[in-house]
Amino acid sequence: MTQAASGDFSVSLERGLTILSAFGASRPVLGIADLARIAGVTKSTAHRYVATLAHLGYLQQDPDTRKYSLGPKVADLGFAAIESMDLTRVAAPLLQSLADETGFTVSMGVCESRDVVYVDRRRSGRRNVLAIDLNLHVGSRLPAYCTALGKAILAFRDPPALRQIIERSDLARRGPNTITNREQLMAALAKVRQTGIAVNDEELAPGLRSFAAPIRDRTGEVIAAVNVAVHLSAAPASLEALTAQIEPHLRRTAREISQRLGHRSED
Template sequence: MSLERGLKILSAFGGGRPVLGIADLARMVGVTKSTAHRYVATLVKLGYVEQDPDTRKYSLGPRVADLGFAAIESMDLTRVAAPLLQGLADETGFTVSMAVCESRDVVYVDRRRSARRNTLAMDLNLQVGSRLPAYCTAMGKAMLAYKDPQALRQILERSDLARRGPKTITNREELLAALARVRQAGIAVNDEELAPGLRSFAAPVRDRTGEVVAAVNVAIHLSAAPSSIESLAAQIEPHLRRTAREISYRMGHRSEK
């Protein structure tokens, strides 16, 4: 199912329109009734939309809370970023993802694999809508680093900071220091903090106001690239920074530099 169209259908239920029929959805999304019905049927099956058996009309289902409205609102972002994310995956040969931050979690809104035949992509069974704790992921740290200090402390106070990988930062003050380094460098690194063998690099994406609204990462497993973290950084970071800057530019952000 097309992410863009699926999100368009879900977002159509906002703005005082909690119940809609197929004809309404087709008109609002700009597709035929048969196409709208096909997408809605998939969303019903997944639990994101439910149908009233009497009126035959639709409303948002319980799983929308799992996906998060932040992901729904990222529709324009995903459309803008899609070709650039795919380009980054093809360029590096690794899996590339984009996520938004929702409270203590990151919510995946796009995930791309390299088109190379000998791809070095990895699979942690993640997909659009998957959630992970922000504190132990590169994308999470790339977004937490730019939060208002008070808001950041509140988020960390509600996070359990459980150990998930061999190098998870479980001390709040140490994590705050790490986030300060992310702000200074403009890049977040996850070196086996989420899971053994997993490394990733992430960069923030900004909107026209300069606010960090998402993050892009490149994920690498030691089995695919056993190089040192410094060597991987030299290989990945220039491409990652360029991609994040370009997505931000297309979202209206103009650097002061």
């Protein structure tokens, strides 16, 4: 076992971590003898480390076999590490893959009060067919009520908080199909909650359609959304046909990003 020359190095901590690291997919259950051999210590020493780790919840013992497996506290450590990751770093390769698959511009955004803030934008490396860009870039802000990204997040807010956001939004008309009635917007958001997909059909700007799906963290909370934007000049198909074309890729990408953030869906 390698020991650092520095006096700050803790051999006991190193051995405890070595014991935890011994468990894995190929070795989910281990006995004291196995752990002593892996850690390079005697059985009695290994037993002291294991007893301490079990007491703290990092290991758990099977009462029948007397062998050990990882405990719930290890999962907590893993989730803490996942949550500390930068969302954009986790999502970046998946967003680029979605852009390349569909051939359209892909964005990811978060909601701040009544606005959606763009935190990533990816263009397709295969082709650039989106004729309208609205000068959007990372850091751009738009009203949440008339964007697919915003609606995909707002739909999953707690009802009182959502009602307050809607009441404070001016619902100004920005495109030919902007929803300017608060009750109609609430109904549209209820549909998003039901389907899991938000659609912007020329609500933000003439000729622009976009489709968005929510991104969830490990607790199931919607923390962001990913969308695919399409201009009618590039894809004049009906809304239904375009939805059928994009939706499977969009759902998969949102699900994979959520999984990388620790979310485990029921299905």
